[in-house]
Amino acid sequence: AQTVTQSQPEMSVQEAETVTLSCTYDTSENNYYLFWYKQPPSRQMILVIRQEAYKQQNATENRFSVNFQKAAKSFSLKISDSQLGDTAMYFCAFGGTSYGKLTFGQGTILTVHP
Amino acid sequence: KAGVTQTPRYLIKTRGQQVTLSCSPISGHRSVSWYQQTPGQGLQFLFEYFSETQRNKGNFPGRFSGRQFSNSRSEMNVSTLELGDSALYLCASSPQGAGSYEQYFGPGTRLTVT
Numbered sequence: 001a002q003t004v005t006q007s008q009p010e011m012s013v014q015e016a017e018t019v020t021l022s023c024t025y026d027t028s029e030n031n032y033y034l035f036w037y038k039q040p041p042s043r044q045m046i047l048v049i050r051q052e053a054y055k056q057q058n059a060t061e062n063r064f065s066v067n068f069q070k071a072a073k074s075f076s077l078k079i080s081d082s083q084l085g086d087t088a089m090y091f092c093a094f095g096g097t098s099y100g101k102l103t104f105g106q107g108t109i110l111t112v113h114p
Numbered sequence: 115k116a117g118v119t120q121t122p123r124y125l126i127k128t129r130g131q132q133v134t135l136s137c138s139p140i141s142g143h144r145s146v147s148w149y150q151q152t153p154g155q156g157l158q159f160l161f162e163y164f165s166e167t168q169r170n171k172g173n174f175p176g177r178f179s180g181r182q183f184s185n186s187r188s189e190m191n192v193s194t195l196e197l198g199d200s201a202l203y204l205c206a207s208s209p210q211g212a213g214s215y216e217q218y219f220g221p222g223t224r225l226t227v228t
Contacts, residue, residue, distance in 0.1 A: 035216060043202065043221060044219065044222075091157065095216075099169040099170040100161075100162025100208065100217075101162060101170055102147075102149075102159065104157040105156075107156065
């Protein structure tokens with residue numbers, strides 16, 4: 001079974017600064033995908049970024065980028081130029097061969113201060 | 115395209131009753147997954163349906179069931195409600211439902227059991 005661990009329950013950052021959220025996972029699968037989702041106070045879960053395990057290049061989406069270390073089973077999310085709208089709960093998720101199942105970490109509450 | 119929709123958004127039920135929640139996926143998506151989100155347990159996978167067939171099931175008692183219709187709309191049912199079933203129930207849709215595909219989430223149904 002896969003496990004996903006987010007060791008930072010809460011983080012805070014000043015507007016315009018950079019913050020990194022950590023995630024580690026454990027799996028015996030070789031082909032899998034990793035995701036970061038954002039859940040603002042409105043509760044709609046939104047996909048932030050996706051990383052294929054077979055790709056060495058780290059995924060980027062505008063201000064969001066990941067640092068994927070496959071050997072270390074680490075998948076951190078970097079948010080640059082933080083904005084007030086980035087305030088949300090962030091979940092790291094693992095998608096493997098199990099149909100329709102994402103395994104989520106416990107989440108990190110990120111607060112961006114003006 | 116319209117996003118994933120869930121009805122109702124809020125529900126209050128009494129212990130022992132049963133409840134049915136509905137989910138309409140993004141047009142063209144054939145896979146629907148259901149998750150339970152609670153403060154204590156986080157996001158837990160309930161089950162996944164694809165082309166009207168349950169392909170995967172999480173570790174929940176038989177009181178939790180679901181189905182999918184030919185138009186890919188899905189329902190989940192919880193019978194004999196318990197206080198511990200109070201949660202946010204999230205539905206997500208995906209083109210295929212394999213781990214490689216990102217899931218798109220609905221706004222959720224907040225179920226309160228009294």
